[in-house]
Amino acid sequence: MSLYINRDTRLCMSLSARPGNFGTRFQNFLYEALGLNYVYKSFATRDLPAAIGGIRALGIRGCAISMPFKEAVIPLVDAVDASAAAIGSINTIVNDDGYLRAYNTDYIAVRKLIEQHGIAPDTRLALRGSGGMAKAVACAFRDAGFRHGHIVARNEATGRKLAEVSGFSWAADMSGLSAELLINVTPVGMEGGAEADEIAFDVRDVERARVVFDVVASPPETPVIRLARSLGKQAVTGAEVIVLQAVEQFVLYTGVRPDDDLIAQAAAHALS
Structure with a gap:
């Protein structure tokens, strides 16, 4: 099955100083397997405020935040989940009609x-x-x-x-x-x-x-x-961390929790 993109496709993304392929491969595997009209793409940025403004302005559904932005991004969102606020570090943004709420799935x-x-x-x-x-x-x-x-x-x-x-x-x-x-x-x-x-x-x-x-x-x-x-x-291992945190991000973005077998398949695909 191929992943088709149309005007109704919802975009999720990641921001990192050194983008990798894990999130892209993991999330897109699950979108396709579950028939969800989403697509995921990783990005780097040198202008964090502009990047977060783009998420809000363009209706990008969700964004994973990686090093070195996990603390610097906090003043740029509208609300922070209680556990993430207590830590002072976030790794996930969910956009609900321009309202950005942050979480820490790590x-x-x-x-x-x-x-x-x-x-x-x-x-x-x-x-x-x-x-x-x-x-x-x-x-x-x-x-x-x-x-x-x-x-x-x-x-x-x-x-x-x-x-x-x-x-x-x-x-x-x-x-x-x-x-x-x-x-x-x-x-x-x-x-x-x-x-x-x-x-x-x-x-x-x-x-x-x-x-x-x-x-x-x-x-x-x-x-x-x-x-x-x-x-x-x-x-x-960090591979165990990245899989579990990515599952929680997927749930926050889509409202769907994949079963364990599908998660294992997505992880194997993303780590291969």
Whole structure:
């Protein structure tokens, strides 16, 4: 079946500094499989206010927001869902007749993964990163009952602020720290990036850990995830995050929730 575009087709999109193909392939697969008259396209921008104004003016139904816009976009929308407002970071905009409401489906995805992987709240964690995605991840762990751990960030101002919000401590690096759960929320290991071949944590830190969680989704197996698996550690991948958060975006845009089999098919297609 081919995807036909006509005057009634509803457009959804994404905004990112470095657009990828996952969202486009995932969303369009589901639109076609479910016979929905939607189309999805990714975009980059150097003018965020103009891009958001275009969403409003052109009636674009929904927009996924990626790095580095997850915090900067907040003043440009009309309302922010309560959980996203508490985090101070959003990744999804839904347009209802020119009224833009923002959400954070990254937070929803991480909460689900904590439960699915059976990670106990008494686990001591170290989360590397302090940007918009790090806020969503840290707050998801906070709200799941985690109380022991550190935000590891070279930027002291943002690191301390996130630590205060999430109830963890701040550290500039992993020196002297020992964590059962390591979480990478930085671009280290990201395909095409300057640190694509680097490991987000020191080998000794991974050896001491029990679970390694990397939110980087491309490649599906980052250097730190490959290392963790080679050492027999439990691994949680960015591919899992990106699928779950994309499902929630799809539901917000269309009002339709696909079944698990169709989601698995769309994920396999998008990640292939």
